[in-house]
Amino acid sequence: MTFCAPTHCTPVPLAKAYRLLNHGPVVLVSSAHGDTCNVMAAAWSMPLDFDPPKVTVVIDKATLTRQLVEASGVFALNIPCAAMAAQTLAVGTDSAHTVPGKLAQHGITTFAASQIAAPLVQGCVGWLECRVLPEPHNQNQYDLFIADVVAAWADGRVFSQDRWHFDAAPDALRSLHYVAGGQFYATGKSMQVALDPAPTATE
Amino acid sequence: MTFCAPTHCTPVPLAKAYRLLNHGPVVLVSSAHGDTCNVMAAAWSMPLDFDPPKVTVVIDKATLTRQLVEASGVFALNIPCAAMAAQTLAVGTDSAHTVPGKLAQHGITTFAASQIAAPLVQGCVGWLECRVLPEPHNQNQYDLFIADVVAAWADGRVFSQDRWHFDAAPDALRSLHYVAGGQFYATGKSMQVALDPAPTATE
Numbered sequence: 001m002t003f004c005a006p007t008h009c010t011p012v013p014l015a016k017a018y019r020l021l022n023h024g025p026v027v028l029v030s031s032a033h034g035d036t037c038n039v040m041a042a043a044w045s046m047p048l049d050f051d052p053p054k055v056t057v058v059i060d061k062a063t064l065t066r067q068l069v070e071a072s073g074v075f076a077l078n079i080p081c082a083a084m085a086a087q088t089l090a091v092g093t094d095s096a097h098t099v100p101g102k103l104a105q106h107g108i109t110t111f112a113a114s115q116i117a118a119p120l121v122q123g124c125v126g127w128l129e130c131r132v133l134p135e136p137h138n139q140n141q142y143d144l145f146i147a148d149v150v151a152a153w154a155d156g157r158v159f160s161q162d163r164w165h166f167d168a169a170p171d172a173l174r175s176l177h178y179v180a181g182g183q184f185y186a187t188g189k190s191m192q193v194a195l196d197p198a199p200t201a202t203e
Numbered sequence: 204m205t206f207c208a209p210t211h212c213t214p215v216p217l218a219k220a221y222r223l224l225n226h227g228p229v230v231l232v233s234s235a236h237g238d239t240c241n242v243m244a245a246a247w248s249m250p251l252d253f254d255p256p257k258v259t260v261v262i263d264k265a266t267l268t269r270q271l272v273e274a275s276g277v278f279a280l281n282i283p284c285a286a287m288a289a290q291t292l293a294v295g296t297d298s299a300h301t302v303p304g305k306l307a308q309h310g311i312t313t314f315a316a317s318q319i320a321a322p323l324v325q326g327c328v329g330w331l332e333c334r335v336l337p338e339p340h341n342q343n344q345y346d347l348f349i350a351d352v353v354a355a356w357a358d359g360r361v362f363s364q365d366r367w368h369f370d371a372a373p374d375a376l377r378s379l380h381y382v383a384g385g386q387f388y389a390t391g392k393s394m395q396v397a398l399d400p401a402p403t404a405t406e
Contacts, residue, residue, distance in 0.1 A: 183395050185367070
């Protein structure tokens with residue numbers, strides 16, 4: 001497949017790719033090897049370096065995603081929006097080992113990435129294409145994967161000029177932060193703070 | 204110093220400590236060694252395990268915090284609230300190397316932790332006391348620190364029965380998510396999602 005960006009999908013400069021994840025949203029990890037692809041939710045991911053950008057994400061040994069990532073050496077982090085909360089919970093709960101048709105069952109559709117063989121998830125508002133930096137100790141001991149970001153994309157309705165702009169878009173396009181048991185928080189109100197050399201204490 | 208919790212500071216069971224960080228808030232990393240203590244902001248931290256709980260956080264080599272953490276083997280992750288956004292930006296911008304009085308200058312006050320020698324930051328809404336698991340390769344290569352969580356606390360006005368309850372409290376007590384350049388997002392509206400075996404696709 002060749003890369004054909006869906007409507008609203010615009011490139012993000014690699015040096016600014018960390019900003020897609022910097023605010024701590026839940027992500028969907030997409031992966032593929034051979035004819036098998038999968039998508040799972042992950043609350044535990046974060047940027048690890050600015051430029052060239054790196055990310056880290058926890059991928060449990062029990063998941064099909066783990067097998068696909070170890071076999072292919074690539075994955076994508078997709079940032080779902082509030083409209084996808086139910087799908088995010090569903091693909092984070094059902095395992096492809098026991099629910100082999102989980103993507104179709106939960107209405108997850110994908111499109112081809114630009115640099116990696118793993119697909120990207122339709123309807124998300126940010127996408128980071130990643131190549132694993134092999135770190136066997138971290139993978140085995142902590143389920144922790146470190147990767148280079150090799151391409152990044154965002155929905156231009158909520159991310160432009162290297163910044164999120166959630167307040168100017170429908171709430172359904174806000175990113176999500178996961179707590180537990182099906183509870184999410186939407187990314188809330190933007191606060192622009194200026195450096196003040198001597199603010200007063202808050203308590 | 205002995206531990207004397209400030210008003211509203213209540214214990215969080217260790218097995219639920221990950222929930223303080225699961226939604227990806229910005230944190231303040233507090234550390235101490237000898238007579239020196241420091242506080243810096245960090246957007247790059249996340250849970251690494253449930254029970255016993257572990258966390259991981261990126262601490263740059265250029266920071267005084269890095270020296271204090273490597274010397275003492277402990278740190279705390281403090282979760283600032285929206286009322287502390289300006290202080291969070293300030294202690295994330297000023298280095299104690301060049302602004303040695305930065306805590307006093309920015310009105311940061313601390314109280315003793317229960318299990319570690321590093322202090323906790325007053326006015327925050329969550330606190331995780333952490334002991335470093337030495338991982339020299341991760342520390343040197345990626346500035347990545349892995350630690351056991353040995354005690355956890357939260358402001359009972361916004362965290363109780365193992366859950367955040369931001370919607371029922373003043374907005375000033377919401378946690379924060381950092382983007383860049385002084386821009387934060389407050390943690391937004393809670394969304395409770397039920398598992399649906401076959402939702403329709405969102406696009």
